[in-house]
Amino acid sequence: MVKHHLFWPLTFLCALLVFNLIYSPDFFAIKMRDGHLYGSLIDILNFGSPLMIVSIGMTLVIAATKGVDLSVGSVVAISGAIACLMISHGDGSLVSVVIAVGTALLTSIVLGVWNGFLVANIGMQPIIATLILMVSGRGVSQLITSGQIITISNPHYKFIGAGSLLTLPFSIFIVAIVFLIAYLLTRKTALGLFIESVGCKPTASKLAGVKSKTVMFFVYMFCSLCAAIAGLILSSNVSSADGNNAGLWYELDAILAVVIGGTALTGGRFYLAGTLVGALIIQTLTTTIYMIGVPPEITLVVKAFVVLIVCLIQSESFRKSIAFRWKTRHYPAEREVKQHA
C-alpha cells in the first residue's frame, strides 16, 4: 500500500486535517443551514474546486508536453469577464446565461487551439508559447471589463459557483464531472496511452504512428476549457468579474498540485486522482493558514516549508536517508539512473 502513488499525498492531507482538528475541535463540524451543508470541510471543497479543475487540465498538459500551460490564469479571467459582461447586458433569463456561459467556454477552446497551434505546429517551447497568452490574455480580460469589476446579480449564474445541489455546493459536482470526463477519456480510450507516450518520448511516439500534434492540440484545448470552467465558478461565486486579479498566480498553484499528486514535470506518466489530492492539500493549507491566524508576513515562509515537506516525504531518497541516517552517507548512482533512465 505504501507503494501506491496516492499513499503519501493522502497521508499528508490527513495529517493536515488532523492538525486542524487539534487546533479547532469543531473543524469537522458540519451543520445544516438553509438546506445546504455548512462547515470548514465544505468550504475547502468549494473554494478548492476551481484549482482542482485547472489542475486536472494542467496534468494532461504536463504529461503530454513536458511543459506547462502558463496561460490558465488569464483564461480564468477571460472566461469570467466574457460571461459577466454578456450577462450584465442580457435580460437575465436562463437562456441568456446559458448563451453567456457557452460563449465563454467556446472562447476558451479557441484560446486552447491557439496554444496548441503554437506548440504543435510552430514548434515553440510550451513555456514561451503560453507566456504569450498569459501576458496578452490578461490584457484581453481587462479590455473586456474595461479594467473595472463587473458586478452582476443573476441567480442562474450564481448557482454555478455558489449554489448547492443535494445539500452540497454545486461546484463539487462540476469537479466530479470534469474529473470523470478526463478519467474516462484518458483511461477508457487510448488517449491516455498516447499522452503518456508522447510525453515520454515524442520522436519514438511519432515513429510509432501516434498523432502527437493532435494530442498536443487536445491537451491544450482541454486545459483551456478547464481553466474557463474554473473562471466561471470563481466569478459566479463572487457574482462579479475581475479582469485584473481573477486567476492571478493560478498557474503556479496548479503546477504545484500536479507535482504533489505524483506527476513528474518531465512528462509521461500522470495521475489524475493524485492531482485532485494535491489541489486539496493546497486548499487545505490555505484554509488552515486563515483559520489558525498565521500573520500575513510569515504566511509565505509557512507555505515554503509545507511545500518542501510534502515533497520531501514523497521523495524516496529522503525517506531512505532518514531511515539510515548515518549509515549511508553516499548515494549510489543507481537511484539517479532510475530517475532519469
Added chain:
Amino acid sequence: MLKKQHIPILVTIGLFVLMFAIGSFRYTGFFSLQVLMNLLIDNAFLLITAVGMTFVIVSGGIDLSVGSVIALTTMISASLVQAGWPPGLVIPMVLLIGALFGWGMGAIIHYFKIEPFIVTLSGMFLARGLCYIISINTITIDNAFYTSVAQTKIRLPGGNFASISVIIALLVVFLGFYIAHYTRFGRNTYALGGSEQSSLLMGLPVGRTKMLIYAFSGFCSALAGVVFTFYMLSGYGLHAMGMELDAIAAVVIGGTLLTGGVGYIVGTFFGVMIQGVIQTIISFEGTLSSWWTKIVIGVLLFMFIILQRLLSQRGWAQRR
C-alpha cells in the same frame, strides 16, 4: 567560421537590430546611443539574473527563486546598511548568502531527487517570506557609498552615459560566456542538460555540478540584487516580483532549450535586450492603455519568435 548552430543567434541579433531600426524610424529621439545605454542601465539586474538562469536551464533545470532572492538581497542590504554596517562587508555577505541559498536548493534537488521546479518554488516563497519577516515596509538607503555608486555616470561621447551597474552586468555576461565555453564546469553543465544519465555514466561529477549550478544562479541573483539595490536605493519585499518569468523568457528567447543541453549566453544577452526594446517601444508609443500594453507586448513577442523561427529555418527549438 559560420556554423549551423550559430544561425539562430545571428537571426536573433538581426531581429534586435531590426526592431531598433523600426523604433528609430517611428519615434523621434529613439535613435540614440542613450536609448541603447538605457536598455543596459534599466536591465542590468535582469541581465545578471538571466546569465545565472541560462546555466540552470541549460542543465535541464529551472530556478524560480531568482526574483525573491533579489528582493531578499535588497532587503538584507538595506536593513544592514541602515543599521550602520559598512557596504564593504554587506555586499560580500549578501553574495555569499545568495550562493548558499542556491547551493542549498541544489543539494535538495540532487540528494532527494525532487523536481527543481518545486524546490525553487519553495525557495521563492521562502525568500519572499523572509523579506516580510525583516520588514513589510520599504527601507530607504541613504548610505553615501550606495548613493554615489547609484548616481555615478560613466560619461560616453556625445553627452551619453552608462552606469556602474552596466559595467558589472557586461562583466557578468562575459564571465558567463567564458565559464560556459571554456571551463569544465561549463561543459559539464551542457552535458548534464544533454543527458543526466549519460553524464553519470561518463564519470562526470553530476552532483557537484548540479549544486554548483544552483549556487551560481543564486550568486547571480544576489549580485543582481546588489545592482538592484543600487538602482532602487531601497530594500523592499515586493521588489522584483515576477522577475523569474522575465529571466526565463529572456533565456528562452535567446535560443536556449528549456529541455536542456542547448543554450547560448550571447543569446540570453539579446533575449534581455529584446524584451527591453519591446518595452521601450511601448513607452515611446505612449498611447496604449494598460490593457493594450499587455496585448501588444504579447503580439510583439509572438511576432519576434515567429520571425526568429522562420529565419533560422529547421526547428532549432525543436524538442528532442
Added chain:
Amino acid sequence: MKQGGPVLQMTGIHKQFPGVKALTDVNFRLFPGEVHALMGENGAGKSTLIKVLTGVHSIDQGVVEMDTKPIKILSPLDAQNAGISTVYQEVNLCSNLSVAENIYIGREPRRLGRILWKKMNEDAAQLLKKRMNLEIDVTQPLHVYSVAVQQLVAIARALSISAKVLILDEPTSSLDRGEVVQLFSVMTRLKNEGLAILFVTHFLDQVYDISDRITILRNGEFIGEYLAKEIPRIELVSKMIGKDLELLEELPKGDAAAQVHNEVLIQATDFGKKGSIEPVDLTIHKGEIVGLAGLLGSGRTELARLFFAADKADSGEMTMAGSSDAIHSPRQAIDQGIAFCSENRKLEGIIDDLTVRENIILALQASQGWFKTISRKRQDEMADEYIRALNINPPNPEHLIKNLSGGNQQKVLLARWLLTDPNLLILDEPTRGIDIGAKAEIQKLVLSLAQKGMSVLFISSELEEVLRVSHKIVVLRDRHKVKEMVGDEISQKNVMKAIAGG
C-alpha cells in the same frame, strides 16, 4: 601471457531488482593482458554485472577486488578513477555535445583552467582516424551521426582513457565487418600492452576470433569459466541456453522465384533526398525480402527512413500498390501498411516509462485511433502471445520496458510492429543485441512472414544474415544504389565486390 593474479576479481555477487533476481552468486576474474568474453542469452545478467562493477548499481552482496585489494566503487566516476574504462551497451553519450567533447569531456586538455578547444578537436580527430579509421567533422554535435558512428565514438572515448581494465558491452552490435576488424586490431594491441579487456557480444565468431577466456552466465547465475580454445562452439551454446540446440546453418528459403509473387507492392522511382541519399529506383514485390547491404554510412538507414516518411524525400516518388495516396508522415505510412523498426532503439524505439504491454500495442492502437480502444483483455492476450513467441524475458507484460535487457527491448519493438500486420515491414538492424538463439528465431520468423505474403526490407550490418534471408539484395555505396541482385546472383562474393566497388 598472464603473470600473477587477476587484476580484477568479483566473488559471490548478488543483485536483486524489484521483482527480478538479476545476479545470483556470480564470480568473475579478469587477468591483465587478456580478452575475456562474457557470454549469455538476452537478460542473462551481463550488462548488470558490468553495471554493478562500475558503480551504476549498488551490489547487494559480494566482493570486488582490484589487484587483490577489496575496493568499493560507488559511481562511474569512482570506477574511472580506479582504472576501469567502460563502453555501456546503449550508447551513453551526450548527443547535444560535439564529437570531440564526447570523447574528452571531464578530461579536456586545459591550460590555467581554460579548455583548449583547438587541441581537443585535433586530438579527437586524430584519435578517431588512427584508432577507428573514422574521418568525420569532430566539431559537429553527435546527434547528426548514425548509431554506428556514435558507437565508434563511445569506443574511442573508452580507449582514450588510459586504464587497467577496459569493458566493452556489445560494442560490435551495429558495426560492419570492416569496423569490427579495425576494432579487433586495436584490442589486440592493447591486450599485448597488458590491458585487461572484458568483452560482451552475441557473435560467436567474434568470441573465438579475439577472446582468450570465456565466462558464461545463465539466468543471472554463474555457469563457468573456460579457456576459449578448450570449449567447442556447440558446448558453449548449450551451456548458454541450458539445452542442446541444433544450430541452423541453412534456412529453408524455399524456391525464391516461386514464392515471390509477381505482384508489385512498392515502386520507387528516382526516390531520394539531397544530402542523405541519391535518387534510387527500387521495386519491392509482394512477399519479397529485400536486403540492403553496404558499409557504415552508405545510406541504408536513410533510404529506409524515406520509405517510412520519417524523413521527407525531395526527389522522385514512391507508390504503393492499390493506393494513390501520397505518404507524408510516419502515420500515413502506417495507415498504408508500412512498419519501421528503427535501429536506434533508445531514442526512436522504446517508450521508457511505459510497460512492455503498452509498448507492444502502441503502434496498433495508434493506427486504430483514440476511440477504438483495444480492450484490456485483448491487450493482455496480445502481449502474452508475443512474449511467448519471441521469448521475452522476464515474461511479465507489466514490467517497465526501460528495465528490460537490451536484447529483450529489441524483441518488444519487433513485437510492436509485427502486431500491426503490415504489408511492408522495414527492419533496420532488427537483430542488434539479440542472442544467437533468438536471432535464428527472428530470421525464421521473417521468412515465414514473407511466405505469408508480407514484404520485408531487411537491413543488417551482418552480411551473412542479409544473405541468408534476402530474395533480393540492393547494395548501397556512398549513398548511391550501386547494384541490385536476385536469385543466383546473390552470393557473398558478389555482394562484397559490389560493396567494395569492384
Added chain:
Amino acid sequence: ACGSSGDSKTASSTSAAAAVSPSTAAAATAKADKKITMGFAQVGAESGWRSANTKSVQDSAKEAGIELKFSDAQQKQENQIKAIRTYIQQKVDVIAFSPVVESGWDTVLKEAKDANIPVILTDRAVDSKDTSLYRTFIGSDFVEEGRSAGKWLVDKYKDTKEAVNIVELQGTTGSAPANDRKAGFDEIIKSNPNLKVIASQTGDFTRAKGKEVMQAFLKANKNINVLYAHNDDMALGAIQAIEEAGLKPGKDIIIISVDGVKDGFVAASEGKINFIVECNPLLGGQLMQAAKDVLSGKELPKRIVTKEGVFTSEDAKRELPNRQY
C-alpha cells in the same frame, strides 16, 4: 457630504492660473505655441480604482489639450523607472507618475532634473530628502484614511464596556496602502482598549480572496463584531461570506471599508457597509492644471491634498447618484 470630485476644483484653480506675472506668462505663451507633452507613468491596472484613476488622467489630458504619453508599469517599480527614462529621452515637457513605493526614485529623478523636466507626483509621495527633485505631489494620504476609519469606530464604541472583536482584511502584503491603512487604523484604536483586532489576514485587495478569508474567519471566531477591510472589493466579498453564514452584514457585523467605488456605495446605501473612507482616484483635472501651472513658471505648494470624504450609510444613499466609477 464631502464627496466633491476633482473637477469642481479644477475650475477654481484655472481662474487662479490666469493671474500670472507677465514674465512667466511670456514663457507660457512661448510654450503654448507648442502643445504640452506630458509623460505619465502609471503603476498598472491592478484594480478598478486604478483604472478609474487612469481614465481620469487620460480624459483630463484630452480636455486640457495636453498630449499624453502614457505607460503602464504592471505594478513594477523598475518598469516605471524605465518609462521615466524614455520620457526623458523623448524630451517631454513634464513628467507625472504615481510611485509604486515611496523609496528608490532619487537616481532617475535626478536625471529628469538634469534634463530640466519638471516632475509631478500623484497619488503617493516619494521619500527623497532632496525635495527639489519634484515640484508637487497631488494625492491622498493612506495613513490618514486608516485614521479616519479608526476614528469613526472609536467614536461609535466610545460608550461600550465589553470587548469589541475586530477582524481585518488587509491589502496585498507589503503594499503601501495596506501598510499605511493598517498603521493609521491601529494608531487610533489603541486609544480604546476594548477594541481588539482578533484576526488579520491579507485578502489581496480582491473580492474572491476577501470572501474566502472572511469565511475562514467566521468559522474560526465565534464572535466577530466589526470588519475593517482595506478596500471595498474585499468588503464586498466578505459581505457575501457573512450572508452565507446566515448573518446580516452591517447589523450583526459592522463593516468599515476604504475607497468608495460605486459598488461599495451601493452596498453602503443598502446598509451593508456602515462606513466608507473615500480615496479619490479622479486626480486628472488637478494634475493637468498643476502641469500647466508648473510650465508657466508658477510656484506650486509642495503638496496638493485631494479632497476626500467619509461616508456613513445615509451619506452614501445621498451620494450614490453622483458616483461615476
